[in-house]
Amino acid sequence: MGVPVSQMWTVARYVLSQKLRRVKRYPLVLMLEPLFRCNLACAGCGKIQHPTEILRQNLSAESCLRAVDECGAPIVSIPGGEPLLHPQIDEIVAGLVARKKYVYLCTNAILLKEHLHRFRATKYLSFSVHMDGPRAEHDEAVCREGVYDIAIDAIKTAVDAGFRVTTNTTLFNTADPERMGELFDTLMDIGVEGMMVSPGYPYEKAPDQQHFLHRNETVRLFRRLFKQGGKKRRVFNQSPLFLEFLKGNWQLECTPWGNPTYNVFGWQRPCYLLSEGYCETFKELLETTDWNSYGPASGNADCQDCMVHCGFEPTAVSETFGSWKGLMATARSVLLGPLPNQPLPEPPSPRQQPAEEEIRELVELTY
Numbered sequence: 001m002g003v004p005v006s007q008m009w010t011v012a013r014y015v016l017s018q019k020l021r022r023v024k025r026y027p028l029v030l031m032l033e034p035l036f037r038c039n040l041a042c043a044g045c046g047k048i049q050h051p052t053e054i055l056r057q058n059l060s061a062e063s064c065l066r067a068v069d070e071c072g073a074p075i076v077s078i079p080g081g082e083p084l085l086h087p088q089i090d091e092i093v094a095g096l097v098a099r100k101k102y103v104y105l106c107t108n109a110i111l112l113k114e115h116l117h118r119f120r121a122t123k124y125l126s127f128s129v130h131m132d133g134p135r136a137e138h139d140e141a142v143c144r145e146g147v148y149d150i151a152i153d154a155i156k157t158a159v160d161a162g163f164r165v166t167t168n169t170t171l172f173n174t175a176d177p178e179r180m181g182e183l184f185d186t187l188m189d190i191g192v193e194g195m196m197v198s199p200g201y202p203y204e205k206a207p208d209q210q211h212f213l214h215r216n217e218t219v220r221l222f223r224r225l226f227k228q229g230g231k232k233r234r235v236f237n238q239s240p241l242f243l244e245f246l247k248g249n250w251q252l253e254c255t256p257w258g259n260p261t262y263n264v265f266g267w268q269r270p271c272y273l274l275s276e277g278y279c280e281t282f283k284e285l286l287e288t289t290d291w292n293s294y295g296p297a298s299g300n301a302d303c304q305d306c307m308v309h310c311g312f313e314p315t316a317v318s319e320t321f322g323s324w325k326g327l328m329a330t331a332r333s334v335l336l337g338p339l340p341n342q343p344l345p346e347p348p349s350p351r352q353q354p355a356e357e358e359i360r361e362l363v364e365l366t367y
Contacts, residue, residue: 003194003237004123004164007075007102014074015321025257025286027073028314031272033263034059034092038082040108040142044172044200047081055081057264061088065095067262070282077104077128077259079272084111090118097124104128106168110147112154116161126164126193129155133175134183141170152190159191166237168196173213177224184234194237197225198309199246201273214305215296216344219248223341238309240333241316241326246307249339250316250329254295254303257286258314270294272310274302 018026037055038048076096083089084107096103106128129151132141138148158165167187199218244250256271266278267285279285296303319326
C-alpha cells in the first residue's frame with residue numbers, strides 16, 4: 001500500500017476505536033469540496049455543470065475547517081472543481097495539517113508548479129494528480145491537448161521538491177489495460193508514491209454518458225488491468241480488499257457515510273456521487289438519511305453499477321482493521337499475491353430492510 005506507516009497506523013487506530021465504542025456509522029475520509037469551479041471541462045465529469053453563480057462561489061477557510069472539526073475523519077480529500085483555483089487553499093491545507101489530518105489535494109496539475117510555493121512539504125499533505133491515461137487518452141479525457149505533458153512535468157517538480165505525490169485514474173469502457181499499464185509504469189518511474197484507480201460513475205449531468213462501465217464490465221477490465229506485469233512493482237494507495245472487490249473476488253457493501261461530502265450547499269445527502277438534498281450539520285446527515293435506500297443491495301437503480309472507491313473503500317478499510325477475516329485476507333494479498341479470481345458476480349438481490357448485521361452474516365456465509 002502506497003501510504004506512510006504513520007498514516008496506516010492513524011487509520012487503524014481510528015477504526016479500532018470506533019469498533020470498540022460500537023459506533024455503527026463513522027466517517028473515514030471527508031470529501032471537502034471548497035468550490036465547483038474548474039479550468040477544464042472533462043466529458044465524464046458531473047461536478048462542473050452547475051450554473052455560473054454557483055461556480056463562482058467558494059467555501060471560506062473558516063467553514064472548511066469547521067466542517068473538518070465537526071466530522072472528525074482522519075483523512076480529508078479536497079476535490080472540486082480545481083482546488084488550486086481557491087484563493088485560500090493554502091490556508092485551508094495549513095489548517096488541516098495543523099490538525100494532523102492527512103490531506104489529499106486533488107488537482108489536474110495545470111496550476112501546480114505555479115502554486116507549489118504556497119505549500120510546505122509534510123507527511124500530512126499529498127498532491128493527488130488526475131491522470132486518466134497515457135498522453136493521447138488523458139488529453140482526450142480532459143478535452144484539451146497538452147495537459148498530460150503539463151501534469152507529468154508538475155509531478156516531477158513536486159517530487160523533486162520533497163512533496164508526496166499520488167495519482168488518481170478514472171477508467172471507462174474505452175480503457176486499454178496495456179496502455180494503462182504503460183501509464184502506471186511511467187508514473188512509478190517519475191516517483192509517485194502510489195496510484196488510485198476507480199471506475200467512473202455515470203453522473204446524470206455528465207456530457208458523455210456512453211462510456212461508463214457496468215458492474216461486470218468493471219470486473220473484467222480490472223482483472224485484465226491487474227494482470228499486467230509492468231517493469232516494476234506498481235504501488236496502489238488503496239486497500240487490498242478494495243482492489244480485490246474491483247476484480248470481483250471480495251464482496252463489499254457500500255457505506256456512503258464513510259466518505260461524507262461537504263460543499264457550498266452543505267452536507268450532501270447521501271454521498272459524493274449522488275445529490276439528493278443537503279443537511280446543515282454532519283449529525284443531521286448521519287441521523288436523518290435513510291441509508292438503507294442506497295448501495296447496490298438496496299435495489300436503488302442509481303447504485304447498481306457503482307463500484308467507486310468513495311462508496312466501497314471505507315467498507316474495505318473497516319473490514320481490514322475491524323475483522324480477523326478482513327485482516328487475514330489483506331495480509332494474504334500483500335504477502336502472497338492477489339486472491340484467485342472468482343466467477344463473475346451476480347447482481348445484488350434487493351432487500352427490504354437491509355441491516356449491517358445481515359451484511360456481516362452474508363459475508364461470513366459466503367467466505
